[in-house]
Amino acid sequence: MxxxxxxxxxxxxSTLFGLALALFLILPIAASVIGPSAGLYSAIxxxxxxxxxxxxxxxxxLATLLIAATGxxxxxxxxxxxxxxxxxxxxxxxxxxxxxxxxxGIALLSVLGPGSLLGGFMGSLGxxxxxxxxxxxxxxAFVSAPFLIRSAQEAFSGVSPTMExxxxxxGASDLGTFRRVTLPLARKGILTGCLLxxxxxxxxxxxxxxxxxxxxxxxxxxxDVFVSEGLRASLPINALLICLAVIVxxxxxxxxxxxxxxGGR
Amino acid sequence: xxxxxxxxxxxxxxxxxxxxxIEIGDRQYFALLGPTGSGKTLLxxxxxxxxxxRGGRILADDRDISMLPPGxxxxxxxxxxxxxxxxxxxxxxIEFGLSTMKIDQAARRRASDEVMGELSxxxxxxxxxxxxxxxxxxxxxxxxxxxxxxxxxxxxxxLSSIDTEARRDLRNLLKRLHSxxxxxxxxxxxxxxxxxxxxxxxxxxxxxxxxxxxxxAAVFSNPESEFVARFLGYxxxxxxxxxxxxxxxxxxxxxxxxxxxxRRGYFPEAGRGSSGGGKFAVRPDHVTxxxxxxxxxxxxxxxxxxxxxxxxxxxxxxxxxxTLKSIIxxxxxxxxxxxxxxxxxxxxxxxxxVSLNG
Numbered sequence: 001m002x003x004x005x006x007x008x009x010x011x012x013x014s015t016l017f018g019l020a021l022a023l024f025l026i027l028p029i030a031a032s033v034i035g036p037s038a039g040l041y042s043a044i045x046x047x048x049x050x051x052x053x054x055x056x057x058x059x060x061x062l063a064t065l066l067i068a069a070t071g072x073x074x075x076x077x078x079x080x081x082x083x084x085x086x087x088x089x090x091x092x093x094x095x096x097x098x099x100x101x102x103x104x105g106i107a108l109l110s111v112l113g114p115g116s117l118l119g120g121f122m123g124s125l126g127x128x129x130x131x132x133x134x135x136x137x138x139x140x141a142f143v144s145a146p147f148l149i150r151s152a153q154e155a156f157s158g159v160s161p162t163m164e165x166x167x168x169x170x171g172a173s174d175l176g177t178f179r180r181v182t183l184p185l186a187r188k189g190i191l192t193g194c195l196l197x198x199x200x201x202x203x204x205x206x207x208x209x210x211x212x213x214x215x216x217x218x219x220x221x222x223x224d225v226f227v228s229e230g231l232r233a234s235l236p237i238n239a240l241l242i243c244l245a246v247i248v249x250x251x252x253x254x255x256x257x258x259x260x261x262x263g264g265r
Numbered sequence: 266x267x268x269x270x271x272x273x274x275x276x277x278x279x280x281x282x283x284x285x286x287i288e289i290g291d292r293q294y295f296a297l298l299g300p301t302g303s304g305k306t307l308l309x310x311x312x313x314x315x316x317x318x319r320g321g322r323i324l325a326d327d328r329d330i331s332m333l334p335p336g337x338x339x340x341x342x343x344x345x346x347x348x349x350x351x352x353x354x355x356x357x358x359i360e361f362g363l364s365t366m367k368i369d370q371a372a373r374r375r376a377s378d379e380v381m382g383e384l385s386x387x388x389x390x391x392x393x394x395x396x397x398x399x400x401x402x403x404x405x406x407x408x409x410x411x412x413x414x415x416x417x418x419x420x421x422x423x424l425s426s427i428d429t430e431a432r433r434d435l436r437n438l439l440k441r442l443h444s445x446x447x448x449x450x451x452x453x454x455x456x457x458x459x460x461x462x463x464x465x466x467x468x469x470x471x472x473x474x475x476x477x478x479x480x481x482a483a484v485f486s487n488p489e490s491e492f493v494a495r496f497l498g499y500x501x502x503x504x505x506x507x508x509x510x511x512x513x514x515x516x517x518x519x520x521x522x523x524x525x526x527x528r529r530g531y532f533p534e535a536g537r538g539s540s541g542g543g544k545f546a547v548r549p550d551h552v553t554x555x556x557x558x559x560x561x562x563x564x565x566x567x568x569x570x571x572x573x574x575x576x577x578x579x580x581x582x583x584x585x586x587x588t589l590k591s592i593i594x595x596x597x598x599x600x601x602x603x604x605x606x607x608x609x610x611x612x613x614x615x616x617x618x619v620s621l622n623g
Contacts, residue, residue, distance in 0.1 A: 162348050166350075169336060170409070172336065
């Protein structure tokens with residue numbers, strides 16, 4: 001049906017509301033990118049900017065790996081089994097989304113700081129969290145874990161247990177069934193969860209700034225430049241960050257879409 | 266393979282399989298029949314080892330396999346709708362089980378070629394699962410199991426959600442596979458005709474229990490309870506005002522009409538029908554209708570109150586002092602020039618009435 005032929009007031013109102021929201025989301029981003037596009041080159045060639053961006057991307061990648069390694073098995077257990085305390089743990093998983101992120105940073109500092117039991121123990125192993133990459137990764141993992149866990153949980157729930165029964169009836173072990181059947185079928189959801197978690201980690205400011213101000217990640221560096229040099233100086237860095245985020249998201253979506261096609265590897 | 270379930274009990278939230286005792290003989294075709302929600306699929310999954318037993322045991326050739334993992338039981342499991350792995354091709358699906366056995370690729374290929382040839386699905390080998398019809402999926406699911414050469418096949422509603430022609434084709438295939446493979450088959454279905462056409466032995470399930478079991482012919486001709494009778498198509502359940510035993514004949518009186526029931530299956534004590542045990546069943550296809558009286562003992566004058574054209578058959582609702590359902594062929598309906606509200610003679614052969622035990 002042609003859009004122009006639609007006469008339903010509900011559809012027209014929905015479209016107008018949707019367009020208003022889309023403009024609200026797109027305009028600031030478009031203005032940030034188009035306005036200072038002339039300064040992009042200087043931002044790209046500034047080693048401090050690139051170092052901060054690299055730190056953000058690299059730490060977010062490590063945080064995503066860490067959450068995937070621990071969160072995917074947890075999501076599977078949550079999707080498949082009932083046990084005592086499940087609903088309690090279930091509600092805890094969403095907590096990092098709900099609490100203010102600087103509060104999350106303070107909470108992490110109290111657990112991982114040098115004066116704490118765990119922080120002291122890790123320090124004795126040469127791993128310190130305050131003002132280190134470990135701290136950035138910990139803060140990023142904390143705030144972005146729910147996105148990956150929830151996405152993976154939903155993906156696993158979408159795989160019929162009968163599919164696993166069949167694999168086991170054909171002689172596959174529990175691990176073999178997970179590796180050869182469950183994981184490939186839940187792959188799209190897990191990869192989407194990784195993308196969401198990575199994106200959330202890259203943009204994290206509140207928790208990171210409390211636990212690990214140094215080495216500077218992109219959001220902290222951008223905040224620094226904004227406070228010390230003003231809006232004009234921060235705009236090219238802002239534009240660069242947005243462009244890179246868009247490129248990464250598009251590339252990742254391409255990978256997910258290819259991986260989810262039947263027969264895709 | 267000879268399989269025996271002894272007092273098998275298993276529980277889920279809100280459902281229990283209770284004290285299931287059945288025996289599936291070597292090379293037997295066994296049907297597990299029951300309405301939706303009766304626990305057939307759960308029982309099949311329990312036999313496979315997907316659920317822990319709370320009581321009882323499962324013996325295969327007299328060996329207790331209750332604790333064996335599903336893949337080590339030597340059973341072939343085909344769930345409802347086949348449940349193929351959608352991320353694998355047809356050939357990869359068929360070779361899945363062989364690949365878990367560390368069989369080399371050439372041998373896997375030979376075995377899958379052979380089974381695909383046997384099921385006439387070689388042309389599907391490179392197809393993606395999403396592009397298969399329901400019937401083709403079922404065949405691939407069968408091939409995936411047959412390639413493992415199981416000694417017992419467990420089939421969950423293999424003919425449901427398939428169009429009529431493919432169902433006929435698949436039913437013949439199952440018959441052939443059963444006779445050629447030498448394996449025992451357990452076939453879960455809610456379709457009585459499917460069970461009747463394939464199985465030589467049957468168990469009827471209700472609410473997680475076996476309500477009746479035996480040879481297919483015996484169970485179909487002698488349902489023991491109203492539930493089994495209704496489930497097997499005995500739509501006419503008669504509760505007489507009274508009945509008396511007269512040698513090998515039960516004489517029952519219903520709304521002033523006397524009917525004869527020959528001794529068959531459960532034989533009740535004499536008494537009033539409503540006081541328990543006094544129920545009788547008759548299939549609608551055993552109720553015949555004609556314009557003239559017949560020589561049969563149970564020939565009653567009544568009238569047609571309604572009829573439904575079922576294509577080749579016609580379902581009649583008859584008032585003979587009580588209500589009876591009859592199914593006759595369209596030809597018989599036309600030949601007798603029957604119409605709504607016509608007065609007709611309704612006959613029930615004494616042998617077609619079955620006395621029920623509850």
